[in-house]
Amino acid sequence: MLSKNKIKYIQSLSRKKIRDTEKAFLVEGDKMVTEALESSLTVETLCATTDFLRANRRIVSGDTEVIEATADEIRKASLLQSPQNALAIVSMPEIGFDLGVLNDKLSLALDFIQDPGNLGTIIRLADWFGIKHVICSENTVDCFNPKVIQASMGAIFRVQMHYINLPAVLGEASQSGIPIFGAFLEGENIYKQPLSSSGILVMGNEGNGISTEVGALVSDKVHIPSFAAEGSESLNVSMATAICLSEFRRRQL
Structure with a gap:
């Protein structure tokens, strides 16, 4: 279940000030979330429907917080007009410049x-x-x-x-x-x-x-x-x- 506090936090990531403070950003959509899970970046939280989790469980890190959510809960948290089955909170990479x-x-x-x-x-x-x-x-x-x-x-x-x-x-x-x-x-x-x-x-x-x-x-x-x-x-x-x-x-x- 996706709590009201978690929904509020997810939506707060639309603001740069919050992203910079939390060192995290929001990824939405099935394909994008899958790519995030398969990337070298750390997925802090995964919110997804039962079907999405069943199809992608093998690529979810054990360190990732997994929240099984309904499509309606994801819709309430989403910043998209047409939400899909998953969204993720991803840690910003620490990249130095040389x-x-x-x-x-x-x-x-x-x-x-x-x-x-x-x-x-x-x-x-x-x-x-x-x-x-x-x-x-x-x-x-x-x-x-x-x-x-x-x-x-x-x-x-x-x-x-x-x-x-x-x-x-x-x-x-x-x-x-x-x-x-x-x-x-x-x-x-x-x-x-x-x-x-x-x-x-x-x-x-x-x-x-x-x-x-x-x-x-x-x-x-x-x-x-x-x-x-x-x-x-x-x-x-x-x-x-x-x-x-x-x-x-x-x-x-």
């Missing part, structure tokens, strides 16, 4: 991404294109926001997220010889620009793009050209990220 993890590989840097859906989609894209590390400015939306978690479709369990002083880290990376690419409207055509198999790709804010401070550290400005005579002025940042990552990876084939 500039060395960016050497000899392609990484992403996000400068003030505000929309949770965009961030979740970008995390999913990073997972798809084999990006293991995403470094975020401190004002980028929290990656443990429930909407980010849902949009990531499980990729949050495989991609390491780092919230850091972005200009400082990019400055260190530049001094270490790591190439820094950035998406700009005035950049060079990405399909003609030389691209390396390693480096940092910076994507900017939805409305304002890459900030002046971060932009000053970009060594190679790239642009996705439009093939329409008349059309949209720009692309959604998650769409632009997909195109850029695809072109970087295509050059490796």
Whole structure:
């Protein structure tokens, strides 16, 4: 049975202040909860229907608090419009940051991404294109926001997220010889620009793009050209990220 206090606690995880204090976040949906159980992260509490528990008992750690709940109880606790059969409270991973993890590989840097859906989609894209590390400015939306978690479709369990002083880290990376690419409207055509198999790709804010401070550290400005005579002025940042990552990876084939 799912108590009123537990329901209240689950719903409180919608707030960043509570997540930061508890060092925990909420995962909802059968597939997402299954991925959480199979990941290296610690699932503190699993609330699920009898059928879900019966089907997934083998992957539930003995250290996890298991609460058998009805569909109606899960609906009352859920933050989703269409709840499924399970939700879980997961401990935040403790991930330190060392500039060395960016050497000899392609990484992403996000400068003030505000929309949770965009961030979740970008995390999913990073997972798809084999990006293991995403470094975020401190004002980028929290990656443990429930909407980010849902949009990531499980990729949050495989991609390491780092919230850091972005200009400082990019400055260190530049001094270490790591190439820094950035998406700009005035950049060079990405399909003609030389691209390396390693480096940092910076994507900017939805409305304002890459900030002046971060932009000053970009060594190679790239642009996705439009093939329409008349059309949209720009692309959604998650769409632009997909195109850029695809072109970087295509050059490796």
